[in-house]
Amino acid sequence: MSSRTHVLTPPLPLRAVAVAAGLAVVGAVLIVLPTALQSPAAVGVIGWVLLAAAVVLLVAAAVSWRRMRVVVEFTDDGYLITGPGSREEGRWADVTKVTQAPTSLTIHHGAERRVRLVSQRGVTAELVHLTGDLTRRLDASRGYHGQL
CATH class of the missing domain: 2.30.29.30 (Pleckstrin-homology domain (PH domain)/Phosphotyrosine-binding domain (PTB))
Structure with missing residues (x-):
């Protein structure tokens, strides 16, 4: 017999992906809102912050999922x-x-x-x-x- 490698992976972080998707949708809406409804520009800034948070959360979930492999x-x-x-x-x-x-x-x-x-x-x-x-x-x- 020769060498054989098996990889046990943890479950996908679906909750983190769902939260990131929710943050991204809310962020995108808030980014568009100042232009569409003449809202204050601060609303758009909050939208960009939420969108950035969604990306950070998604990257963190992917990295932790990858590192938890055995x-x-x-x-x-x-x-x-x-x-x-x-x-x-x-x-x-x-x-x-x-x-x-x-x-x-x-x-x-x-x-x-x-x-x-x-x-x-x-x-x-x-x-x-x-x-x-x-x-x-x-x-x-x-x-x-x-x-x-």
């Missing part, structure tokens, strides 16, 4: 998991047990050490592929080679 790399010898502010690695030979819940996997290294992978989006195709790949690699490290 990258899992499996090799023949072990695994490397990198996420926001964390790095975990282990060898298949040291894994004593793997437990699974509907949206998470826990890799046990003896009685003390545990590495937990959680899919914040629930059961996804990537989590299913990751689980299958982990099972195949762990079986191969034990000499099972697909025999059940």
Whole structure:
């Protein structure tokens, strides 16, 4: 087997996108309002501020969504998991047990050490592929080679 990389992504920040869209619409209306209704120019300035806030919110949501990804790399010898502010690695030979819940996997290294992978989006195709790949690699490290 060769190296394989899996990426677990968090849910899209739909609430932030909706708020940004609302701010953008209100801002656009306030920008046009002084020209259309002879309103004070200050209303247009408030509209530009709201439009800028919408753009900032949208960029912040996109950046945070991108940074919250968890990258899992499996090799023949072990695994490397990198996420926001964390790095975990282990060898298949040291894994004593793997437990699974509907949206998470826990890799046990003896009685003390545990590495937990959680899919914040629930059961996804990537989590299913990751689980299958982990099972195949762990079986191969034990000499099972697909025999059940």
